[in-house]
Amino acid sequence: MHALPEQTPALIRLRDYRAPAWRVETVELDFDLGIEATELSARLLLRRDPAQQLPLQLDGENLQLLSIALDGVQLPATAYRYAGNVLEVDGARDGSVLETRVRLRPAANTALEGLYLSGSDEAGFLLTQCEAEGFRHITFFPDRPDVLSCYRVTLRADRARFPVLLAGGNPDGSGELEGGRHWACFVDPHPKPSYLFALVAGRLEKIERNYVTANGRTVQLKIWAEADAIDRCHYAMDALERSMRWDERTYGRNYDLDVFHVVATHDFNMGAMENKGLNIFNAKCLLADPDSTTDEEYRHVEAVVAHEYFHNWSGNRVTCRDWFQLSLKEGLTVFREQSFSADMNSAPLKRIEDVSLLRRAQFPEDAGPLAHPVRPAQYSEINNFYTATVYEKGSELVRMLAGALGQAGFRRGMDLYFERHDGHAATLEDFLGALGDANGTDLTPYLAWYGQAGTPRLKARGHYDAARQEYTLTLAQPAPGKGTAEPRPPLPIPVKLALFDREGTMLPLRLDGQTSEPASEIVVVLTQTEQHFVFGHVASSPVPSLLRGFSAPVILECDYTPDELALLLGHDPDGFNRWEAGQQLAVRAYEELRDGAANSHALDVWRAALASLFHDTAIDDALLADLLTPPGEIELAERETAVDPQRIHQLRQRLQWVLAERLGGEVLHRRYRELAAHTTIDMDAISQARRRLKRRVLELLNLLDSASAGELAAAQYHDAPGMTDRLAALTVLLRGDAPQAALALLDFRARYADNALALDKWFAVQAQVPGERALDGVLMLERDPGFTLKNPNRVQALLGAFVRGNPSGFHRIDGAGYRLLAERLVALDALNPQVAARLATAFNGWQRLESQRRDAAHAAIVTLAARTGLSRNLAEIIGGVLN
Ligand code: 0A1
Ligand code: ZN
Numbered sequence: 031m032h033a034l035p036e037q038t039p040a041l042i043r044l045r046d047y048r049a050p051a052w053r054v055e056t057v058e059l060d061f062d063l064g065i066e067a068t069e070l071s072a073r074l075l076l077r078r079d080p081a082q083q084l085p086l087q088l089d090g091e092n093l094q095l096l097s098i099a100l101d102g103v104q105l106p107a108t109a110y111r112y113a114g115n116v117l118e119v120d121g122a123r124d125g126s127v128l129e130t131r132v133r134l135r136p137a138a139n140t141a142l143e144g145l146y147l148s149g150s151d152e153a154g155f156l157l158t159q160c161e162a163e164g165f166r167h168i169t170f171f172p173d174r175p176d177v178l179s180c181y182r183v184t185l186r187a188d189r190a191r192f193p194v195l196l197a198g199g200n201p202d203g204s205g206e207l208e209g210g211r212h213w214a215c216f217v218d219p220h221p222k223p224s225y226l227f228a229l230v231a232g233r234l235e236k237i238e239r240n241y242v243t244a245n246g247r248t249v250q251l252k253i254w255a256e257a258d259a260i261d262r263c264h265y266a267m268d269a270l271e272r273s274m275r276w277d278e279r280t281y282g283r284n285y286d287l288d289v290f291h292v293v294a295t296h297d298f299n300m301g302a303m304e305n306k307g308l309n310i311f312n313a314k315c316l317l318a319d320p321d322s323t324t325d326e327e328y329r330h331v332e333a334v335v336a337h338e339y340f341h342n343w344s345g346n347r348v349t350c351r352d353w354f355q356l357s358l359k360e361g362l363t364v365f366r367e368q369s370f371s372a373d374m375n376s377a378p379l380k381r382i383e384d385v386s387l388l389r390r391a392q393f394p395e396d397a398g399p400l401a402h403p404v405r406p407a408q409y410s411e412i413n414n415f416y417t418a419t420v421y422e423k424g425s426e427l428v429r430m431l432a433g434a435l436g437q438a439g440f441r442r443g444m445d446l447y448f449e450r451h452d453g454h455a456a457t458l459e460d461f462l463g464a465l466g467d468a469n470g471t472d473l474t475p476y477l478a479w480y481g482q483a484g485t486p487r488l489k490a491r492g493h494y495d496a497a498r499q500e501y502t503l504t505l506a507q508p509a510p511g512k513g514t515a516e517p518r519p520p521l522p523i524p525v526k527l528a529l530f531d532r533e534g535t536m537l538p539l540r541l542d543g544q545t546s547e548p549a550s551e552i553v554v555v556l557t558q559t560e561q562h563f564v565f566g567h568v569a570s571s572p573v574p575s576l577l578r579g580f581s582a583p584v585i586l587e588c589d590y591t592p593d594e595l596a597l598l599l600g601h602d603p604d605g606f607n608r609w610e611a612g613q614q615l616a617v618r619a620y621e622e623l624r625d626g627a628a629n630s631h632a633l634d635v636w637r638a639a640l641a642s643l644f645h646d647t648a649i650d651d652a653l654l655a656d657l658l659t660p661p662g663e664i665e666l667a668e669r670e671t672a673v674d675p676q677r678i679h680q681l682r683q684r685l686q687w688v689l690a691e692r693l694g695g696e697v698l699h700r701r702y703r704e705l706a707a708h709t710t711i712d713m714d715a716i717s718q719a720r721r722r723l724k725r726r727v728l729e730l731l732n733l734l735d736s737a738s739a740g741e742l743a744a745a746q747y748h749d750a751p752g753m754t755d756r757l758a759a760l761t762v763l764l765r766g767d768a769p770q771a772a773l774a775l776l777d778f779r780a781r782y783a784d785n786a787l788a789l790d791k792w793f794a795v796q797a798q799v800p801g802e803r804a805l806d807g808v809l810m811l812e813r814d815p816g817f818t819l820k821n822p823n824r825v826q827a828l829l830g831a832f833v834r835g836n837p838s839g840f841h842r843i844d845g846a847g848y849r850l851l852a853e854r855l856v857a858l859d860a861l862n863p864q865v866a867a868r869l870a871t872a873f874n875g876w877q878r879l880e881s882q883r884r885d886a887a888h889a890a891i892v893t894l895a896a897r898t899g900l901s902r903n904l905a906e907i908i909g910g911v912l913n
Contacts, residue, residue, distance in 0.1 A: 043408045044354040050172055051084035052122075053077040054179040059169065063187040063195075063231050065151055068134045069096065072169040074179075078124035086122040089166035089173040091115045091144075094133040101126050117170045130170050140820060140861040144168050145229075148297040149256070155232020156192070157295055157310060161303060162353055162412045165224035175350045176455040178221035185231060186213045192231040194254065198222075198307040200288045218306055220286065221453055223349050228305030230293050235260040239267055241285075244278040249285050255294040255317065258784070262317035265328065266292065266335050273336040276370050281444055283343045292316070292335075296786055299822050299864045300416065302334050304341030311338070314787050314823055320711045320752035322788040325718045327753075329375065337367040343448060351455040353412045357404045357480070358458050360416075361424020365432070368425060376715065378605025382656055385580045385606070388426065390664050392418035393485050393585075397668065398874045399913040401483040405458055410906040413864050419483075426583035427479050430524055431462070433553065433581060434476075435469050443468040475522045475557065482518055488525070488556070490588040494571040501529065501568040506560040507584075523556040526581035529565065529572035534601030540566045551578065551604075573597050575611075578604045592618055592635040599639050599657070609656055615639070616660035617669070620685050633685075637692035644693055644701075651705075652719035655726040660685055663837045672880040679800050679838035683733065690730040695738075698731045702742060711751040718754075725758040732766045740768030747774045757791055764799050789816050790827035797832040797839075804839030805846055808832050819858050822865045829854055833872035840872070841879065845886025848873075852890040855904065856897060863901030870907040 058073040076086065095112055098105045100121055110119045119128065136156055139146040144167025147154045158168065166173040183197040189212040195204070199218030206212050234254040241249045251270060253263040270292065277283040291308045298312035315334040318327065344366060345359035372380040395401060395418050402415070404424045409415055432440040443465030447456075450464055458480055466473040489506040507520055528551045529537040538548035542564040554563050573594045577586050590611075595618070598611035618632035643649055643657060663682055667673045690698065705724040710717050728746070732739035739762060747759035747770075760778060763771040775792070782788035793814075796807050808828060811817060817824055833840045833851050840847040851872060859866040876887035894900075895908045 041408045041410055042353075042412075044352070044405070045407070047352055047354075049079065049082075050174060050177050051079050051082040052086055052172055053079070053177050054172060056182070057171075057179045058182045058184075059227075060184045061186065061229065063156060063185060063192055065137045065147055065154070065156070065191075066135065068136055068145060068156070069131060070134070070169060071129060071131045072171070074128045074171070076122055076124070076126045076128060078122070080124070086119045086128075087172075088117045088119070088128075088170040089115060089163070090117050090132075090170040091166050093167070093170065095170075096131040096133055097129075098131075099129040102129075115166070128170075132169060134168065139167075141863060142297055142299050142822070143864065146297070148232075148295040153233070153256075155194075155230065155234060155256075155295075157230045157232075157293065158228050158305075159299065159303060159310070160227050160305070161225040162416075163225070165227055168227075171224050173224050174352065175223040175225060176352060178223055178349070178453070178455065180221050181218045181227060182215065183217075183227075183229065184213060184215045185229060186211060187231055192233075194234045194236075195229075195231050196254070196291055196293070196308055197229040198227065198291075198305050200307075218287075220306065220347065222306050222346060223455065226304070226306045226346055226349075228303070228308040228310060230254070230291075230308065230310070233257075234293070237263050237267060239271070241271060241274060241290075243274070243284040244282075245284045247284065247286075247288070249287070250289045251292075252289065253292045253294075253316075255313070259294060259313065259317050262319045262322075263294070265318040266311075266316045266331055269332040269335040270339060272332075272374060273339040273370060276336070276373065277340060277343070277366075280369070280373075281343070281366075281441070281448075283448070285342060286347070292338075296823065297821060299862070302338045304338045304345055306342070306346050309338045311335075312823065314790070317787060320713070322753050322782065322785050324754045324757055324791075325713070325721060328713065329371065332374065333367050333371050336370045337363055340366045340370070347453065348448060348451040349455045351457050353409070353415070354405055354407070355457050356412075356415060357420045357424035357427075358456060358461055360421045361404065361426075361428050362461070364421050364425035365428035368429075376605075376650070376652065378609070379650075379652055379656070381579060381606045382609050382653075384422070384425075385610075386662075388418070388422045388583065389668075390662060392422045392583075393668055394664060394875055395419055395871075396423070396483060396485050398911075399877070400871060400874050400907070400910050403481050403483050405480040407481075411867070411902045413903055414867055414906050423583055426580075427476065430479070430522075430582055431465055431473060431476060433524055433526070434473070434522075434555070435465060435471075439469045440465070475519070478519050478521050482521075486521055486523065486582075486584045488523055488577070488582070488584040488586050490525075490574070490576055490586060492572075492574055494568070496571070499566065499568055501565045501572055503527070503554075503563045503565070503574060504560065505554070505556045505563065507556060509559060520557060520559050523582045523584060524553050525556060525576060526551060526553045526578040528552075528575045528578060528602075528604070529568065530575060530597060530601060531570055531572060532597070534597055536603070537568060537572055542566060553581065575602050575604065575607050577610075578602075578607045580606060580610070590614065592632040596635045596639040600643070605653055609653070612636075612640070612657050613661050616685065617666070619688075620660065620666060620681060623684055623688075624681050633688060637689050640689060641692050644697070650719055651716075651723040655719075655722040658689070658726050658730065660689075667837065667875075667878075671878060673875070673878050674880045674883070675837035675841040676801070676843070686730060687733045690734045693730065695731065695734050698727050698734070699738075702727045702731065706742075706746070709749070709751060709755065721754045721758070724755075725762075728758065728762050729765075732762050736766035736768065740766050740770055743768065744770035744774065747777075753788070753791075757795065761795050764795060783816075786816070786821075786823065790823055793817070793824070793827040794831035794835070797828050798836045800836065800838045802839070802842055804832060804836055805842060805850065808850070819854070820861055822862065825858065825865055825869065829869060833869065841883055843882055843886075845883070845890065848876075848887045848890035852894040855894060859901050859904045863903035866901065867903035867907045870904055870911070873908075873911045876911065 055075045060071045062069045134145050136145045137147045143164045145158050185195040195214040197216040199216040202215045202217040204214035235257050236252045236254045238252045287307045293310050294313045294316045296313045301315045302311040318331045340363050344362045350358050446468040447464035462473045491504045493502045536550045540548045595611045595615040602608040615636045619636040622633050663678050666678050705720050743759040743762040750756035778792050855866050
């Protein structure tokens, strides 16, 4: 029915997996580094699987082959063929040594995959990105994660141009060469897949610290950045040390090399990369200082540093058999990071943040044409599968497993997993097998979660029998298999729950047939389509608090009354569920506004409950800020069928206005003044929480009285001791269309003229101004000298913020937003297919738009799909969204 992209690329399928016919035992790489041209020799010791009589085939993309020798003999052109990104070599045996020499062009590599240049020809540095399939852009190799090899890497370069030479592993000598050149050698004793190879070369500064591991190894920690950024690396160093200690304490995992390098670059397609011994970070996930980094970004830096470090075990020591198992390392590592961040900061706030992200990014992905299981069954371009589903939903699955085993049981399971699979490439079955075996339990029912797309629904219904003093909770998952070709088994859904009486007191829980002491919170696991759970000795009709801490990644449907939700919002000691009750209540209030309901009971209950919490001195400022924030526009859109993002924006604004009005201008002003009186630049939890609440109060005031909020914001902007307060004030000025906004924008632009990461916030905040006018702003900002399509962070800051972070601006009824995106994708795809493909996922969900927008979006996508020469990355996404 729809025009599909010209080239429908070949699909790789999980069920076609075969063990490698050829392995590489050792790799010796010898680089002659240069910006315009780099040459390298690779010496591979080959091992043949005797069971497979296949010719030697190596991956290689865009490589200029200079010479090739097998077992010391130069090969004639008739003895090998290089076509279709595969090099086939005749005559190789088990134990053969293959030597190739190739030439690369790093400065011309705009895709930022393989070996490339970060920064300018004169001042920039060279680096590599190999996950997922970048190594084949560097040399000929069986570039698949189940080929593990020991690496020895020698780097040679001009000393003045490349004073710093780094590769993964331990240093193994360095010295001078003729003509002002020098060399350095690195040996990695741990076998690793090619995607974990990395090198960095150029002019970089470092900060360093010694670290002694729990098992007594002294490790040199070195963080490298360009000279103007090195002072912003100290926070990351502290975060790294905290991560290392935490992994020792929590999982008994020690670091395993003598040196750990971390490098910051401004040119990076993703957040960061866990290369063995040489992590490489997008500067925005590593650099931090109070003047240019918000509190939220500080937390993000800590989280990403931890994530990459934790990969050393979950990903590097135990890696993935194939890319279908990506969540084996990513879901697990996200889970480990989330637990770490919860321990370092506030656990309920972290959970709220993570579940919000899941709902904002993963639920829509799982509900649209790009939906895929946590373990996909097929792909065309693996780089398109670094998704919220693989990462965030993957983490939720690990969280369920950890919950099922309990803390000690999960640790036992993880110990066994690491012990069994250390130095090997594993599967999700291996993971569940180890966790289960260590605990004498069978976790295979959870495999079903990995194989199906879509967010499951969980229906909950309560019935109270006063005569028997019994409360029956009925849980159901709508008939699995409906609408799908193959019948699906029901999923195990762990539901953590508590019961409250109508005064808000938690009740002791006595589950039918259970003999142990009553607890105030228990987990029941729904394993069938429908089950009843009966609780005895319940004196009065209770209010259930379900799915506490978001114990399973499902959409809960429960017909709470607004008063029941208000009771949980007011009393649930589980901070997450308290917030969750408030979110559900806010949705009810929103729906009353939307439907013009005669009865505004939910709205009244919601604002009354929040008004009373606003004066509750026991509540944490940051939690209060979150309670005062209704679900975002993307989440609200998920619940509708003919989506009109502009109307959703207006209704949500109205909802917040109603809340602000109930709290009252006087009260909001007073609270703002109290919070502002404590303005500091400190990073402790209380100071951060104050800033968060101050921002929320100012935003609410802005809805009520934009003139006086504008004055407060202008003052806050100019007096701000740090970025959190400054950016919050700028945002409020722009949203309220305040007369002071223009000056503040000019000031910000000038103040951060030399700080790309801070300038990105200047782009993003303008791209996110709601409504029709945002698009003209984006067109103007594209002409700013600071903007370029060549840098992924700039693209994300301006175009990404617009298409993804500004629904009412992007979804213009005239379709101009869609046409702009389609045009930019064409230009971007020619430079960087990975970044183009990621941006293109903003078209996801177009089918659910109201008809005029849907037609306009469809037309833009079809025009794009009809273009020839799209990358495999972009073609797969565009083909996917049209489905
Ligand atoms: N493994 C990294 C993510 C990553 C994936 C691909 C990249 O280049 C295309 C870079 C990084 C992580 O999870 O942190
Ligand atoms: Zn990762």
